[in-house]
Amino acid sequence: MRIISYKLTEERNQLAALTDNDQLYPLPFTSFLEFMNHVENRDQSYLTAVNEMIADSLPIEARLEELDLQLPVRSYxxxxxxxxxxxxxxxxxxxxxxxxxxxxxxxxxxxxxxxxxxxxxxxxxxxxxxxxxxxxxxxxxxxxxxxxxxxxxxxxxxxxxxxxxxxxxxxxxxxxxxxxxxxxxxxxxxxxxxxxxxxxxxxxxxxxxxxxxxxxxxxxxxxxxxxxxxxxxxxxxxxxxxxxxxxxxxxxxxxxxxxxxxxxxxxxxxxxxxxxxxxxxxxxxxxxxxxxxx
Missing domain, CATH: 3.90.850.10 (Fumarylacetoacetase-like, C-terminal domain)
Known part of the structure; x- marks a missing residue:
């Protein structure tokens, strides 16, 4: 399981999960740091958190190479x-x-x-x-x-x-x-x-x-x-x-x-x-x- 960030609009990035069969699922965060804060506060594994979030979701229709990829994590x-x-x-x-x-x-x-x-x-x-x-x-x-x-x-x-x-x-x-x-x-x-x-x-x-x-x-x-x-x-x-x-x-x-x-x-x-x-x-x-x- 991989996590990416891509530009959704000029003002907003979107975090997404990329499965090993290349399916993309949106995650309810604009940054990896938001995602980290969510998981760390709940004391659960990152993979468990992702699987729960995408369980009832439909994959994004766009292919990975069509997305405007951004920094996956904006590290201080x-x-x-x-x-x-x-x-x-x-x-x-x-x-x-x-x-x-x-x-x-x-x-x-x-x-x-x-x-x-x-x-x-x-x-x-x-x-x-x-x-x-x-x-x-x-x-x-x-x-x-x-x-x-x-x-x-x-x-x-x-x-x-x-x-x-x-x-x-x-x-x-x-x-x-x-x-x-x-x-x-x-x-x-x-x-x-x-x-x-x-x-x-x-x-x-x-x-x-x-x-x-x-x-x-x-x-x-x-x-x-x-x-x-x-x-x-x-x-x-x-x-x-x-x-x-x-x-x-x-x-x-x-x-x-x-x-x-x-x-x-x-x-x-x-x-x-x-x-x-x-x-x-x-x-x-x-x-x-x-x-x-x-």
């Missing part, structure tokens, strides 16, 4: 984890031009994971919205990741696809530049749906595929599996929660293991697709931030 904050996959560690070392005993080697093996604030609600975009590339970077890539949708106590409510856009040259120049390498306008996308955690048999067996198109031609495709993740989700969440205030709908991105070749950088007009079959396809065009009017 999106956090991210770094160097949780071996391939990510190696890529960070290459950026920083180090070979042994680097900070990235140390954090990969350390007890404490790397966590950082990736985005806020106003910086995060949804399906089909443009992601921006920085004007002061010459080496930029998408980072396809599995995201955990949390309630305020740190419980994993669902799973979502995330794109943790990254400026490799900025971070490689100095690890203290990480915030600038990771956070700017439209530097994070989330979507297209939230897969309820109760409906996932093994969250360490998600296939993640990233495709990048340029002039309608496929120029990169890479895949990996969340079984390659070094740390457990609960471990990452526990460090996010330490002495920290979190909110219903917080998203925690769990790190990337799909990285384009070292000579690759995104360009204006590229199209990024990130697919996790159990969740869907998150698609975003690429725009040059300097060319976009605010």
């Amino acid at each position: 904050e999106v956090w991210a984890c770094g160097v949780t996959y071996l391939k990510s560690r190696d890529a960070r070392n290459l950026e920083a031009k180090v070979t042994t005993n680097s900070y990235y080697d140390k954090v990969y093996d350390a007890k404490r994971p790397e966590l950082f604030l990736k985005s806020t609600e106003r910086r995060t975009v949804g399906p089909n919205d443009p992601v921006f590339i920085r004007s002061d970077s010459n080496w930029q890539i998408p980072e396809p990741e599995l995201g955990l949708v949390l309630n305020k106590t740190g419980k994993i409510i669902g799973y979502v696809i995330g794109n943790d856009m990254s400026s490799r040259d900025i971070e490689g120049e100095n690890p203290l530049y990480l915030p600038q390498a990771k956070v700017w306008k439209h530097s994070c996308s989330i979507g297209p749906a939230i897969r309820l955690a109760e409906t996932v048999a093994n969250p360490y067996d998600f296939d993640i595929t990233c495709r990048i198109f340029r002039n309608d031609q496929l120029i990169f495709e890479g895949s990996a599996n969340t079984s390659q993740l070094k740390r457990r989700y609960e471990e990452l969440v526990s460090y996010l929660m330490k002495d920290n205030e979190t909110f219903d709908g917080t998203v925690l991105l769990t790190g990337t293991c799909v990285i384009p070749p070292d000579e690759f950088t995104l360009q204006e007009g590229d199209q990024i697709e990130i697919e996790i079959p159990e969740i869907g396809v998150l698609s975003n065009p690429v725009r040059q931030l300097a060319a976009v009017k605010n």
